[in-house]
Amino acid sequence: MLVGALRRRVNAAGGFATILAKGDEISGVILVQAVDKGQDVGLFERVSNFAGGYALMRCGPSPEEGPEAMAHYVARRRKSDPDLWIIELDIPEAERFAAETIC
Template identity: 45%
Template sequence: MAARLAAGMLVSALIRRAEELGGNGAVLAKGDVTAGALLIQLADRGVPGPLLERRLDPQGAYRWSPTGPEDVEQRGDYIARRRRSDPDLWVLELDVPNGLQLVEAIAG
């Protein structure tokens, strides 16, 4: 199994890199600093993109994959349900071009 950065460090690195690329990032919900799971809402110039979650694949490697409803209007309810069942969950929004590439480069 691959080593993981602490969740708080990962969130900070993602936001910092998004800002370096001319975008921005915001923590919508703070989770456990060490081991919290992470949902990332991607956007590009304010246009919502996919909601991503890092999951363990069958080979033991972490991969980012789309999660939740595709309809942006329904994501708030989905995130609220997830936070009720996992209060350690982080929710992050990154508004940057090529957000998936950024996420995979930092937290792949």
């Protein structure tokens, strides 16, 4: 439900959101691949903030390490956690959209 809401919100704002991998609908971790005009901005994971809520935390390699490093990280995460959701957001301030919607 959260991933669907994020996708609709980004699309309504003129961006592009696509689900790269579907995870478990109840307990799947959400990984957001932020992109701006086709350029990688970074990966962000929805994590518990230990106060009963959630936050986005930067994870994985930096965009400067290149697309191969990011693809390898995502493949490794997906292999170790088949319940993982991966959604790509191509919109300016993708991190803000994700934080406002899924946290």
